[in-house]
Amino acid sequence: MSRVRIEAVVNGEPVEFLGGTRQSLLDALRDELQLTGTKEGCGTGDCGACSVIVDGRLVCSCLMLAPEADGRTVETIEGLAKNGVMHPLQQQFLEQAALQCGFCTPGFLVAAKALLDRNPDPTESEVRYWLAGNLCRCTGYDKIVRAVMDAAAQMRAAGGAR
Numbered sequence: 001m002s003r004v005r006i007e008a009v010v011n012g013e014p015v016e017f018l019g020g021t022r023q024s025l026l027d028a029l030r031d032e033l034q035l036t037g038t039k040e041g042c043g044t045g046d047c048g049a050c051s052v053i054v055d056g057r058l059v060c061s062c063l064m065l066a067p068e069a070d071g072r073t074v075e076t077i078e079g080l081a082k083n084g085v086m087h088p089l090q091q092q093f094l095e096q097a098a099l100q101c102g103f104c105t106p107g108f109l110v111a112a113k114a115l116l117d118r119n120p121d122p123t124e125s126e127v128r129y130w131l132a133g134n135l136c137r138c139t140g141y142d143k144i145v146r147a148v149m150d151a152a153a154q155m156r157a158a159g160g161a162r
Contacts, residue, residue, distance in 0.1 A: 006070045010035070011079030019066030025059075026050045028066035029076060037077035037106045041135070048134030051107040051114075052076050058114035060133075077106035080113060088154045089113055092147040100138035108134050112148045120156055124149060 001020040008015055010033060017032040029035045029052070038061055041049030045060040052061045053075040080087040089112050092098070099105045108131060115122060115130040122130070127148045131141070 026061035098147040
């Protein structure tokens, strides 16, 4: 596999790395940048475990080639917490026990952040619709939806999204 130089902003930091021309963004994040929070669940874009935000748009990183990230802004689960302080979504997932094994959790959190970046006051139906592309095999979705709704309310009360 030939390699190309890729420059991007990942979690607010400029990065430069060599990525394979046929390497997925998921593999580049995990292997080249050691950002292992993003998980591979299916490799076909069906489970949402590999969700990241690219230029403000939610994408399955297993379906995007690493070279496509050149010149773009990428947000991963590692970028949610700021200066050691959990994002309200992370805090609510923890407080509401909205996870079990945790494998799908990074994808849910990133997808929920993408939703709240676009719509800081979603309805329950909108949250369920937005998260429909994320699959969890361990727990029901009710606690996850409640955590997102409560984080949204908390963020609105604090004056906006993070």
